[in-house]
Amino acid sequence: MIPVDPTGEEVMTIGAARELADGEVVLVGVGPPNAAANLARRLDAPGCVLVYESGAIGARPQRLPLSIGDDDLAAAAQDLVSVPEMFNYWIGGGRIDVGFLGASQIDRFGNINTTVIGDYQHPKVRLPGAGGAPEIAASAGRIIVLLRHSLRSFVGEVDFITSVGRELNGADGGHTSAVITDLGVLRRSPADGELELVALHPGVEVEQVLEATGWPLRVREPLGVTEPVTERELSELRALRVSANGSS
Amino acid sequence: MIPVDPTGEEVMTIGAARELADGEVVLVGVGPPNAAANLARRLDAPGCVLVYESGAIGARPQRLPLSIGDDDLAAAAQDLVSVPEMFNYWIGGGRIDVGFLGASQIDRFGNINTTVIGDYQHPKVRLPGAGGAPEIAASAGRIIVLLRHSLRSFVGEVDFITSVGRELNGADGGHTSAVITDLGVLRRSPADGELELVALHPGVEVEQVLEATGWPLRVREPLGVTEPVTERELSELRALRVSANGSS
């Protein structure tokens, strides 16, 4: 029995955690991806290797890191390397299986915008910028994006391509392979790389997703439903969050 | 009183040690330059910073290192860095004031050959090769070469340019600024970069030098005589060598 129903963000985070296979090398960004990767490590992927762009390799945080520079994260890592080494040898070197990224906007090909809303020179909203995302997107085996579904975020065309969503040369693999939202799961079409709705979270109607998506979203048939969140998943996630709050 | 007269190599090594000003950053290669730099640190340049291409920065060896990978050399250094970092940030980065190099052949412009005697494809003698010398020669503030005088070594034209002797663009400074031999001292002409004999060691005649040089060597007027080797210099050098032998 789950004491309290999972929130949309919890469903999204747990869905992301389920994407990881045990032993995979995962590049973890700030925010919800951080929770997802650490949750996976406590669930069915204990052998996952967590890599943070701040320089921590094989991080084994005891509590959920609040930022990628968390002291606990550094202390318990297998190794710490400089930021240039991280980007050149570890990320650029092609050693990451899965990159978790967030986004402010995403388009049908998984292109990501974290730079500006509006015109670059005169933006309506100035976003933080690229960070490590462009090279993570270009170098990781596959990219999983975590993003709450809304018309503001799922747009026909991103205002700025900060990170590229699909292989430029049409090669297999790489780039945005899945988007986990609070409503369901989108995956890359093997045919042309366009994102398709492949599953809904329990209780979500397909219309909700289509209305929250700013382009005519393809629905892959048969459309699946994700496994309901288990009590174990939810309690582990909530325990993680408590540990994070307890440390601030 | 000096118990035993200095050998040619001792005169050469001591002459090289005298070239260093206190506090200079010195890149030390294998062989006699190693002895010269460590001697300088025990004489009038105790603040010299010794850098070895093996990765040791601010080395303070207690005994004369036998090779640039000596354990003692590493243990007592201020820091150890990787070989790529050494060549990119420290040597290539232009942080070396003085580079000591050896040579198999040298020409009138201070070009150095440590690659082959004879043709490259079918060499009469295959020498060890470049090592760190080309980049040290190109990046250090000035280069001091230690080499015994002979027609085999001081040649009209080197068989192979391993390291460049003078600035390619004719700029001031850099590259081979002095050659310390067992007979005297050659320095770079400020006018055109050609090496000139500027001083003889005590007891050496100018003809000896000219006969051991494979090109018409310019003699700078007035031709000087180097200061005689002092008892302190010689005893410190010999103590260094004893410490080296004791450690093998």
Added chain:
Amino acid sequence: MNKAGQIQPLSEAVGSLVKDGSFVALEGFTHLIPFAAGHELLRQGRTDLTVVRLTPDVLFDQMIGLGRVARVVFSYGGNPGVGSLHRFRDAVEHGWPREIELREHSHAGLANAYVAGASHLPFAVLRGYAGTNLPEHSEDIAFINCPFTDERLSAVRAINPDVAIIHAQQADAQGNVQLWGLTGVQKEAVLAARHAIVTVEEVVDELTPRPRAIVLPNWVLDAVCHVPNGAWPSYAADFSVRDNGFYEEWDAISRDRDRFTQWMEDNVLNVTPAVAR
């Protein structure tokens, strides 16, 4: 080249090395952020600065909000774990209190620009940037072909700041510095810059090599300053912990122009820093 960096007061180091219009790196990637040195620079009235950091956070927000910054070179401008940098956004979106110019990179691009600067090379090569809109808004990103494979790669222009300022855990009496933990791009920033200032938590007789540490010998430094807690609200591993509460508080302080200005006057500009550290 031996710069023979000496231990000296922070006010003297900043006063002699940072000028109006200087190009200043204040580095620290989520750790060891040189807040105290940045504040000293503000107290001394320095302005028209070009500032560079991969992760401008609260410190750059403060400098920008006071109108001291003409240009920001950066790759990620957010308040980590909290959200927006409101002063940074206000300057970019509304030009308050002045317009600022942005020179924008990815982390990989800016990190490699420092690497090139430290290596005395005019540029560095990397994958990345291809297909993004970043190159079209930058004069510091270009594309080149591999001379062996003809593959197209990106290039970033080297960065060589006038002054690099970092915070570290330890110096010895001669001004040799050791820092450890997440050391970011600090070595590259120091070696790429013409001058370097390091503030340290403590001065010890002799440095004992630590795991996961980098060492900056005094001969690549211009000044070393003893400033305990000089990274607050950031932290210095083994000396302090990150003041996450302050980073959250900053969100409210910085949302409002007047509240921000008053806070800076009360807490930075009109404050006498602890002396004789």
Added chain:
Amino acid sequence: MNKAGQIQPLSEAVGSLVKDGSFVALEGFTHLIPFAAGHELLRQGRTDLTVVRLTPDVLFDQMIGLGRVARVVFSYGGNPGVGSLHRFRDAVEHGWPREIELREHSHAGLANAYVAGASHLPFAVLRGYAGTNLPEHSEDIAFINCPFTDERLSAVRAINPDVAIIHAQQADAQGNVQLWGLTGVQKEAVLAARHAIVTVEEVVDELTPRPRAIVLPNWVLDAVCHVPNGAWPSYAADFSVRDNGFYEEWDAISRDRDRFTQWMEDNVLNVTPAVAR
């Protein structure tokens, strides 16, 4: 990518990963030279190898003298502190026992070729080589112009060996490796290679981070082998000292073809290495 390197016998690791004709890096810059692994490779009869190392010394002299090497990629081929490598010279000067092809670099060039390989880039940029005769004898050195300043710089082709073999001080039971002291280009060689084998002095329960160390997690390694004293006559700091006497002795052993061949048979080829290490 998780290679999940496991602890296994050296003979199995070499047997499964090194083939005739393989491109093998055996790295170690004046320290931690992987002699035992190189000897195992000779005992298994591997030949037609392309071998790469910045500083080929006695180990490559042995491999070359037995005729197992088709090509050497290197930057300095001498017996450090002693003189020539006689087998290397005999092969180059007289083609005995076979002709070998040389691919020659400077240290900076070859180190950066590994850096490019580790970074999944096809080339690296450096100063150097200009004005020397090295580029005209190499297909791995080219010149390019800076896209920002138009300055002419050199480029080296990336190196990506089939297998990198190194020696280290420690592994833990999971096969994570730590080495310290002069660590040369070992990290770059391992990360540039498709496969990696590490021999170690000792296996411990857990790695404790050491000063001046590099760590190679098991997920970038294919095999870790417990081979105490596996660097002899080279050394492993804190475990052994360099056998300078042997390096001097090698000069006499290697001067004569017959004496060399006999020595290799008696001391390498027909020797059963200590088992169950």
